[in-house]
Amino acid sequence: MKILITGGSGFIGSNFVRFALESRSDTSLVNLDALTYSGNPESLRDIEERFPERYRFVHGDIRDVDQMTSLIAEADIVIHMAAESHVDRSIIDGRPFIETNVLGTQCLLDALRQADPDNNKRLVHVSTDEVYGDLPLDRPDLLFTETTPYSPSSPYSASKASSDHLVRAAIHTFGINASITNCSNNFGPYQFPEKVIPLFVTNLLQGMKVPLYGDGRNVRDWLHVIDHCEAVLLVAEQGKAGETYNIGGNNERSNLELTHAILDIMGHDESMIEYVEDRKGHDRRYAIDASKIQRDLGWEPSRSAWPEALEATCNWYRDNTAWWQRIRSGEYRQYYEQQYARKQDGV
Numbered sequence: 001m002k003i004l005i006t007g008g009s010g011f012i013g014s015n016f017v018r019f020a021l022e023s024r025s026d027t028s029l030v031n032l033d034a035l036t037y038s039g040n041p042e043s044l045r046d047i048e049e050r051f052p053e054r055y056r057f058v059h060g061d062i063r064d065v066d067q068m069t070s071l072i073a074e075a076d077i078v079i080h081m082a083a084e085s086h087v088d089r090s091i092i093d094g095r096p097f098i099e100t101n102v103l104g105t106q107c108l109l110d111a112l113r114q115a116d117p118d119n120n121k122r123l124v125h126v127s128t129d130e131v132y133g134d135l136p137l138d139r140p141d142l143l144f145t146e147t148t149p150y151s152p153s154s155p156y157s158a159s160k161a162s163s164d165h166l167v168r169a170a171i172h173t174f175g176i177n178a179s180i181t182n183c184s185n186n187f188g189p190y191q192f193p194e195k196v197i198p199l200f201v202t203n204l205l206q207g208m209k210v211p212l213y214g215d216g217r218n219v220r221d222w223l224h225v226i227d228h229c230e231a232v233l234l235v236a237e238q239g240k241a242g243e244t245y246n247i248g249g250n251n252e253r254s255n256l257e258l259t260h261a262i263l264d265i266m267g268h269d270e271s272m273i274e275y276v277e278d279r280k281g282h283d284r285r286y287a288i289d290a291s292k293i294q295r296d297l298g299w300e301p302s303r304s305a306w307p308e309a310l311e312a313t314c315n316w317y318r319d320n321t322a323w324w325q326r327i328r329s330g331e332y333r334q335y336y337e338q339q340y341a342r343k344q345d346g347v
């Protein structure tokens, strides 16, 4: 089986590459990635050495239709993960989100149709539960299902919703063999330290406080990244064309609960919490009903149990300082310090 992954040098992508090569000995994989600020070749250095025959990196952009067409022509399965992925950045500037998530997805679909006019190849479009908007805090009975209407709140989620619609339109109009996955918040190794868990853990490792937005009551449904990767691979191999699959951990936590758990694991107390200005348009609660993928494909989130999985993740950042120290001392440090100061001042 030949897989082409886009965005394979990012957080979920690099975990997917490792998981697919380790769990499928008959699989080879090409990773097309533009290496934006969140793409890190260091995350896959060991893979290049361990699987020289089965793994190849290609530096490129999903908007380059000619390059994408030749790469897709050589693949059986395309896993589309490349994206601008951070909500806070989309609030500062939404344009890169439209360029990669919307235009980039259209370019990928154009390339797929050129490379595969008979629709023999399989595409999995990896998306987010944020397309559904948010849920009220006082209705724990409500969950996102595959038929929940789209109601995105941030430029990020609006761009992902657009990309989902483009994929659905190509399924309907051209009959492409694609499925869409909508997943909840992932945690695990190799996540860029702008997202809440690696940010808080690496702040604490540097003796810095953790900036909690608003009152900390917002809720996220946390899933270990390898559970997500396993689900995406299952959808690629066994999912039905035209279907959407929701993926979630059944693991809802308020940000305050998450923060206390991290503080406990890292040996700190609540004096390290700094309450800062809330995120604009901050979604209150995400919660996924994953019963369809559980029923149809037999998937279970077996690696996401807390506190063990969270503790293993915190330990990974503690044990892999070389991976994040370079990132946190470069350009990103300036971005982060500006953001942090702005939120402290409430401007």
Ligand SMILES: NC(=O)c1ccc[n+]([C@@H]2O[C@H](COP(=O)([O-])OP(=O)(O)OC[C@H]3O[C@@H](n4cnc5c(N)ncnc54)[C@H](O)[C@@H]3O)[C@@H](O)[C@H]2O)c1
Binding pocket: 006, 007, 008, 009, 010, 011, 012, 013, 032, 033, 034, 035, 036, 037, 038, 039, 040, 060, 061, 062, 063, 080, 081, 082, 083, 084, 085, 086, 100, 104, 126, 127, 128, 129, 160, 182, 183, 184, 185, 186, 187, 192
């Ligand atoms: N992180 C989560 O919790 C989460 C949850 C659900 C869905 N998702 C989706 O999963 C996918 C991966 O998310 P992530 O958290 O790993 O993101 P990430 O930011 O860590 O990685 C994104 C990768 O895409 C690459 N990329 C960006 N623009 C590109 C372009 N134009 N061409 C080629 N490559 C490009 C980057 O270099 C990077 O390697 C995204 O589509 C995201 O919307 C993420």
Ligand SMILES: Cc1cn([C@H]2C[C@H](O)[C@@H](COP(=O)(O)OP(=O)(O)O[C@H]3O[C@H](C)C(=O)[C@H](O)[C@H]3O)O2)c(=O)[nH]c1=O
Binding pocket: 085, 086, 087, 088, 127, 128, 129, 130, 183, 184, 185, 186, 194, 195, 196, 197, 199, 211, 212, 213, 214, 218, 219, 220, 255, 279
């Ligand atoms: C960075 C940061 C975040 N937060 C809060 C904001 C959220 O309520 C929660 C998680 O934030 P984060 O930015 O890590 O993730 P989400 O905005 O939920 O989005 C993530 O999960 C979805 C599914 C994707 O699709 C996104 O790609 C992914 O980034 O912590 C803070 O309180 N302080 C901080 O400094």
